[in-house]
Amino acid sequence: MSKLLEIRDLKTYYFTRDGVVKAVDGVSLGMEKGENLGIAGESGSGKSTLGLSILRLVRTPGRIVGGEILFKGEDILKKSYDEMRRIRGAEISIIFQDPTSSLNPVYTIGDQIGEAITLHQHKVGGGMLNWLLGRFNLSRAREVNEKVEEILRETGISDASKRRGDYPHQFSGGMRQRAMIAMALSCTPDLLIADEPTTNLDVTIEAQILELMKELQKEFDTAFILISHNLGTISELCDKIAIMYAGNLMELSDIKTLFESPKHPYTEALLEAIPRLGSRGKRLSSIPGDIPDLIDPPQGCNFHPRCKYMIDGICNRYTPPFIEVEPGIKVSCFKYIPKSELSGLGL
Amino acid sequence: MIKKPESLIELENIKKYFPIRGGIISKVVSSVHAVDGVTFNIRKGETFGLVGESGCGKTTTGRIIIGLEKATEGTIMFEGLDLNRIAESEVRELRRKMGAIFQDPHLSLDPRMRIGSVIREPLDIQGFVNKSEKDEAVLKILEKVRLEPSYINRFPHELSGGEKQRVAIARALINNPEFLLADEPISSVDVSIRSQILNLIKDLIEELGLTCLFISHDLSVIEYMSDRVGVMYLGRLVELAPVETLYDNPQHPYTEALLSAIPVPGERSKERIILKGVVPSPINPPSGCRFRTRCPYVSIKCSKEEPKFFEIEKDHLVACNLRS
Amino acid sequence: MEFPKESSIEETTALEYLFSRLSGLRKLKRNKASIVGLCIILVFIVLALFPNVIAPYHPFTTFRSRQSPSSEHWFGTDTLGRDVFSNVIWGVRTTFYIGTACVLIELVIGLLMGGLAGYLGGWIDDLLMRITDIILALPTLIVLILAVSMFKVRSINIIILVMGLIGWPYMARVIRSQVLSIKTTPYVEAAKAMGATTQRIIFRHILPNIILPIVILITIHFAGYVLWEASLTFLGLGDPNSFSWGVMIMAGKNVLRSCPWISTYPGLFLFIMLIALQILGDGLRDIFDIRV
Numbered sequence: 012m013s014k015l016l017e018i019r020d021l022k023t024y025y026f027t028r029d030g031v032v033k034a035v036d037g038v039s040l041g042m043e044k045g046e047n048l049g050i051a052g053e054s055g056s057g058k059s060t061l062g063l064s065i066l067r068l069v070r071t072p073g074r075i076v077g078g079e080i081l082f083k084g085e086d087i088l089k090k091s092y093d094e095m096r097r098i099r100g101a102e103i104s105i106i107f108q109d110p111t112s113s114l115n116p117v118y119t120i121g122d123q124i125g126e127a128i129t130l131h132q133h134k135v136g137g138g139m140l141n142w143l144l145g146r147f148n149l150s151r152a153r154e155v156n157e158k159v160e161e162i163l164r165e166t167g168i169s170d171a172s173k174r175r176g177d178y179p180h181q182f183s184g185g186m187r188q189r190a191m192i193a194m195a196l197s198c199t200p201d202l203l204i205a206d207e208p209t210t211n212l213d214v215t216i217e218a219q220i221l222e223l224m225k226e227l228q229k230e231f232d233t234a235f236i237l238i239s240h241n242l243g244t245i246s247e248l249c250d251k252i253a254i255m256y257a258g259n260l261m262e263l264s265d266i267k268t269l270f271e272s273p274k275h276p277y278t279e280a281l282l283e284a285i286p287r288l289g290s291r292g293k294r295l296s297s298i299p300g301d302i303p304d305l306i307d308p309p310q311g312c313n314f315h316p317r318c319k320y321m322i323d324g325i326c327n328r329y330t331p332p333f334i335e336v337e338p339g340i341k342v343s344c345f346k347y348i349p350k351s352e353l354s355g356l357g358l
Numbered sequence: 359m360i361k362k363p364e365s366l367i368e369l370e371n372i373k374k375y376f377p378i379r380g381g382i383i384s385k386v387v388s389s390v391h392a393v394d395g396v397t398f399n400i401r402k403g404e405t406f407g408l409v410g411e412s413g414c415g416k417t418t419t420g421r422i423i424i425g426l427e428k429a430t431e432g433t434i435m436f437e438g439l440d441l442n443r444i445a446e447s448e449v450r451e452l453r454r455k456m457g458a459i460f461q462d463p464h465l466s467l468d469p470r471m472r473i474g475s476v477i478r479e480p481l482d483i484q485g486f487v488n489k490s491e492k493d494e495a496v497l498k499i500l501e502k503v504r505l506e507p508s509y510i511n512r513f514p515h516e517l518s519g520g521e522k523q524r525v526a527i528a529r530a531l532i533n534n535p536e537f538l539l540a541d542e543p544i545s546s547v548d549v550s551i552r553s554q555i556l557n558l559i560k561d562l563i564e565e566l567g568l569t570c571l572f573i574s575h576d577l578s579v580i581e582y583m584s585d586r587v588g589v590m591y592l593g594r595l596v597e598l599a600p601v602e603t604l605y606d607n608p609q610h611p612y613t614e615a616l617l618s619a620i621p622v623p624g625e626r627s628k629e630r631i632i633l634k635g636v637v638p639s640p641i642n643p644p645s646g647c648r649f650r651t652r653c654p655y656v657s658i659k660c661s662k663e664e665p666k667f668f669e670i671e672k673d674h675l676v677a678c679n680l681r682s
Numbered sequence: 683m684e685f686p687k688e689s690s691i692e693e694t695t696a697l698e699y700l701f702s703r704l705s706g707l708r709k710l711k712r713n714k715a716s717i718v719g720l721c722i723i724l725v726f727i728v729l730a731l732f733p734n735v736i737a738p739y740h741p742f743t744t745f746r747s748r749q750s751p752s753s754e755h756w757f758g759t760d761t762l763g764r765d766v767f768s769n770v771i772w773g774v775r776t777t778f779y780i781g782t783a784c785v786l787i788e789l790v791i792g793l794l795m796g797g798l799a800g801y802l803g804g805w806i807d808d809l810l811m812r813i814t815d816i817i818l819a820l821p822t823l824i825v826l827i828l829a830v831s832m833f834k835v836r837s838i839n840i841i842i843l844v845m846g847l848i849g850w851p852y853m854a855r856v857i858r859s860q861v862l863s864i865k866t867t868p869y870v871e872a873a874k875a876m877g878a879t880t881q882r883i884i885f886r887h888i889l890p891n892i893i894l895p896i897v898i899l900i901t902i903h904f905a906g907y908v909l910w911e912a913s914l915t916f917l918g919l920g921d922p923n924s925f926s927w928g929v930m931i932m933a934g935k936n937v938l939r940s941c942p943w944i945s946t947y948p949g950l951f952l953f954i955m956l957i958a959l960q961i962l963g964d965g966l967r968d969i970f971d972i973r974v
Contacts, residue, residue: 053548183636213411213575215633218619222632240549243621270624284553286578288620291601295553295582301518302548317550424875453877466868470890480876529872 014081015234016042016065016202021078023057023064030306034060034073036258039333042202042251047228047235049245049266052255055302058238061255062204065236066105067095083201101131104195108207110187114179121175124162124194125155131198158197165230166193167223185216189223199231206238221247242285246270254278257303257313260333263341274342276318312345320346365399365435366537366569367423372396372432374418378641391640392418393429394593397667400537405563405570407584407601409577409616413637414590416573420541423571424458425449436537454484457530461542463522467514473525474510480533499528502565503558520551524558531562538563541573556582577620581605586673589613592640592648595667599674609676611653647679655680716965722958729774737768741925748941758943760933770948772925777908777955780842780926784907785900787846792853799854800861801884811858814851822848826910830919838921845910849903856899860892894967901963905956912952927952 019039025032035057042048052058063069065080067087080087082103087095099105107113115123156175163171166189179187188208195203205224209217225248228235237248245252245266252269254262254277262275273279283296300317303309309316315326325345333343373396375389393415400406408416421427423434425441434441436452444452457480460466467476477496486492497507503524514522523543530538540559544552560583563570572583580587580601587604589597589612597610608614618631633652638644644651650660659679667677729736739745744763751758757766799810829844830836864870870887878886914920915928922929927948934944 053550185636213637214577214619215411215615216636217621218630218632219634221621222630241621242623246623247621247626266624266626281550282623284550285623286553286556286576286582287623288578288581288605288617290578291581291605295557297554297557298550299554301520301551425877426871426875450877453875456875458872458875460868460872462868466872468869468873468887468891471886479873479878483873483876483878483882526872529876 014041015044015046015083016048016236017079017081018061018065019079019081021061021064021080022076023060023069023073024076025060025073027072027306032305033258033308034305035064037078037333038255038258038260039078040253040260040263042234042236044234045232046251047237047249049249049252050236050238050255051240051242051245051252053240053302055257055305056255057258058240058255059206062105062206062236062238065204066099066103068099068105097131100127100195100200101198102200103202103204104198104200105204105206106188106191106195106208108210110184110191111179113191114187116179119176119178120163120182120190121156121159124159124190124197127194127197128155128158162193162197163190165227166190166196167219168193185212185219188212188220192220192223192227196227196231196233200233202236203233204236204238207240208237209244210239210241217244224248242270242281254281257305257308259313259330259343260341261314261343263333265339268337268340274336274340274347275344276320276346277314280317280319312343363401363404366402366437367400367571368433368435369399369419369423370397370433370435372419372422372434373430374415374422374427375430388641391593391643393422394643396432396590396593396595398588398595398598400569400571401586402569403567404585405572405583407580407587408571408573408590409575409580409587410590411575411616411637413592413640415593415640416590417541419590420458420539420571420573424456424539425453450484454480454533455535456537456539457533457535458539459523459526459530459541459543462546463519463526464514464546466526467522469514471514472510473512473514473517476514476525477510477529477532480529484533495532496528499532502531502562503528518551519547520555523547523555527555527558527562531566531568534566536569538568538570539573540570542575544579545574545576552579559583577605577616589616592637592643594648594677595675596649596678597674597676598667599676603671603674607674609670609674609681610649610678611655611680612649615652615654647677715961716968719958719961719965722954723962726774726778726955726958729771730778731775733772733775737765737771739765739768741765741769741772743768748937750941751943757947758941760930760944761937761941762933766930766944766947769925769930770927770951773927773930773948773951774955776838776925777927777952780838780911781904781908783842784846784849785904787843788850788853788903789896789900791846791850792857795850796854796857797861797884797888800858801865801880801888807858810854814854817848818851818855820848822910823913826914827917827919830914836919836921838924838926841911841914841919841921845907849907849910853896853899853903856895857892860895861888864888864891897966898963901959901966905959908952908956 018041021035021038022033023035025034038061040048050058050061060069060073064075065087067075069075075088082098087098090098159175160171163174168174168186168189179190182190209220212220221244224235227233235248237245239245249266251263251265253260254275256277262269262273262278264274269278270282273282280296280298284298286295298317303313303316309327311327311329312318312331315321318326321327322345331343331345331348333341334347335341336347372393374393375391377386377389379385380387396415396419408419410416418427422429439448439452474493474496477499478492481492481495496510500507500509505521505524509517517525543559544555547555556579562568572580574580584601586598586600588595589610591612597604597608597613604613605617608617615631615633621627631654635652638648638651644661646661646663647653647665650656653660657679663679665677665679665682667675668682670676670681741764743765745755745759745765747759747761747763749755749759755765755767757770760766760769795810795814799807825848826844830841833840865888870883873883873887911920911926912928912931915926915932916935918932920926920929920932930948931945934941938945
């Protein structure tokens with residue numbers, strides 16, 4: 012089993028006062044070792060919830076209600092709290108969109124990165140205790156500090172020994188994101204989940220961060236899951252891409268094929284609707300309608316109200332199965348199910 | 359003699375410094391040079407794209423034009439009227455001629471007002487009294503932005519982001535202005551809705567014969583919407599050209615870097631110009647050329663001489679020591 | 683042009699907004715506790731308006747003193763022979779009077795000071811806020827005691843005036859911060875860009891949007907003023923001619939062991955009213971929140 016990560020029919024729902032939000036509704040995908048996966052989607056697509064679910068960080072009123080997440084062959088959803096704690100940070104790491112709110116403003120960058128290192132290297136007792144011990148144990152502290160500086164340098168923060176003692180507000184946005192990446196990679200995880208890591212950054216800084224991530228990947232041999240609404244950003248870093256819409260996985264494909272010949276109508280429509288360099292003179296097409304309400308989604312395929320290939324009687328009544336249409340390419344769309352097989356699926 | 363295109367708005371050496379106060383009696387200790395000497399014209403009927411990253415001063419420039427900020431220095435002419443010397447009585451008429459849409463659709467509509475009242479507000483401010491006439495104007499513009507008439511009695515929170523932005527557009531255009539300021543109108547809108555809004559703005563500009571200043575940090579969007587483009591960096595204009603020229607033949611190193619930094623869907627770019635470092639602080643901008651701290655072609659001249667904005671070819675201006 | 687059913691735009695001035703929101707009372711259904719709170723307050727309001735309907739006797743009528751609760755005198759009689767029940771019922775009106783009057787004073791001053799400071803900013807803001815800070819820094823109870831005892835007459839109106847003049851800074855602060863945060867919202871900026879006058883911005887945009895926190899603060903302060911008055915009375919500075927519950931509690935202080943009903947029942951009613959106000963305040967937040 013060479014798959015690093017395999018998700019089978021994952022369902023994560025939010026049980027709110029207004030109803031049940033099916034944020035992730037039956038998503039299955041896999042990731043090989045050495046491969047980068049991009050999860051693309053708009054707001055409400057469930058991509059962030061998917062990322063959080065992998066680390067079981069979904070907060071109430073959200074809950075994983077079904078499916079399996081196999082990491083290195085073992086089902087994460089069956090693990091205990093302690094086992095999960097050991098996985099987080101050390102085997103699977105995550106960075107978020109806004110580095111400002113993910114960094115504690117009252118601790119130095121060095122302390123925060125150091126904490127991550129200490130937590131996972133000393134298995135005895137709880138994290139706080141270890142951190143305190145680390146503070147008072149000079150040689151261990153020195154060890155940790157050296158490691159911190161090393162990783163700061165790796166992530167392109169020059170003057171690491173001085174920067175170690177700085178606070179988050181003394182860093183610029185791009186540098187904070189580097190610090191976050193440093194923290195996430197400090198324990199050399201096998202998998203790094205990055206949820207919109209460059210969305211808040213200027214495009215020239217984004218280019219720097221993406222370059223950095225490529226270099227670090229070579230160095231630390233970490234696989235990335237990049238979650239973003241920006242297809243260009245995903246293309247820069249990933250090999251495989253998953254397109255999500257309103258909680259469902261619509262298309263799973265490799266980058267080249269997705270952009271050259273998209274299979275799912277949503278992907279197709281999206282690619283025609285995004286302004287791109289060189290699109291001068293050509294009118295952008297637009298996707299009519301709006302993103303569906305996740306508490307009361309449309310019956311059948313979630314995209315059908317906006318789909319130009321909608322088949323009445325089928326797309327608005329039944330949910331399309333997620334099937335492989337070409338080697339390595341899976342789509343969730345009735346367009347690819349020959350009429351003859353429709354009856355076989357009980358329709 | 360070639361007739362020079364008529365300008366609707368002319369900015370001459372506009373500067374905006376925000377004071378930073380310190381000490382117990384709040385003395386001014388230094389200032390943020392948000393806009394530091396910007397000169398350009400917006401021609402009648404054109405869509406002028408102003409592009410740059412955060413902190414470059416594009417939003418502040420827009421706000422100065424629309425009247426939300428007063429320039430520290432410099433002059434703005436609107437249809438020949440000097441906005442610095444405008445009389446109180448003329449302000450109202452001026453506001454009628456300008457419409458504006460802002461970035462955040464969720465907060466640009468008063469959450470306590472119904473949509474109809476929101477759109478009607480510019481008419482109220484202008485002093486129109488006939489209620490049925492006003493209501494009819496609202497319904498007309500609502501149709502133009504492709505929203506159902508039943509929306510007039512809904513509250514903003516009942517609408518989606520894209521719908522709210524349409525309402526903002528309706529509000530900006532109900533007074534039949536001549537000028538439209540669009541400041542990052544789609545940055546906070548969902549990706550699949552963006553092209554709807556962009557196309558709507560484009561159509562309305564053409565239908566109503568508007569002059570538009572379109573501000574964005576997204577070069578692809580600017581390319582789609584604009585006739586001419588100005589690139590700003592740290593409070594200054596570094597390049598100005600018609601859209602084809604800028605994108606096909608950029609002259610300023612920053613423009614080059616910006617264009618190459620855009621990730622292209624479907625491609626993993628091999629050669630990209632990756633700028634080093636971060637944007638310097640606008641409180642203490644670098645001497646000489648502001649871009650020199652990150653410029654891949656920097657020379658000694660760049661720290662001593664401030665590059666002048668000059669015409670490198672017809673209608674194409676650039677401020678770079680390398681090119682002059 | 684097809685005119686929709688609602689063929690004209692419904693107005694929303696600050697006042698109309700307030701009333702339209704009250705029709706959202708059905709939203710309270712979700713919050714059971716606030717229905718209870720509302721009912722209690724409604725009962726109290728009825729009592730305040732028509733005390734003679736419920737109270738069997740006039741509060742000044744005297745009977746045999748120190749009677750324990752009986753079928754004739756449900757809450758017994760006090761040391762002067764007055765029916766405690768009737769006095770407690772008449773006390774509802776007084777309590778409402780105190781609470782409402784003080785809240786009105788603090789609203790007027792608070793809106794002026796906080797609103798001007800928040801909206802105008804600059805040195806006006808600094809000046810007004812320093813004044814506010816000074817009053818806030820004073821130890822409240824001590825100042826109240828000093829101020830009231832300076833007057834030779836013990837009058838409920840003086841107490842109300844003093845309390846309002848000491849209490850407004852809390853309201854001013856909240857109003858100021860609300861005005862500040864709303865002033866910078868994009869919709870106010872959009873209004874400015876449209877050329878709206880200051881008057882329009884204040885009355886059409888800022889005021890409707892600050893109502894919510896003010897209303898909640900009002901319910902809290904109402905309770906606070908009632909308590910302050912009770913405390914002052916308890917310390918001997920109350921107006922003996924008013925029917926305030928504080929006065930009644932005070933009157934029964936010395937005979938607490940022998941005639942506990944004299945202090946207890948007024949105290950109980952005070953307690954119930956304060957809790958009802960708290961619960962109602964929570965419910966009001968639901969009503970006024972336009973998004974719910």
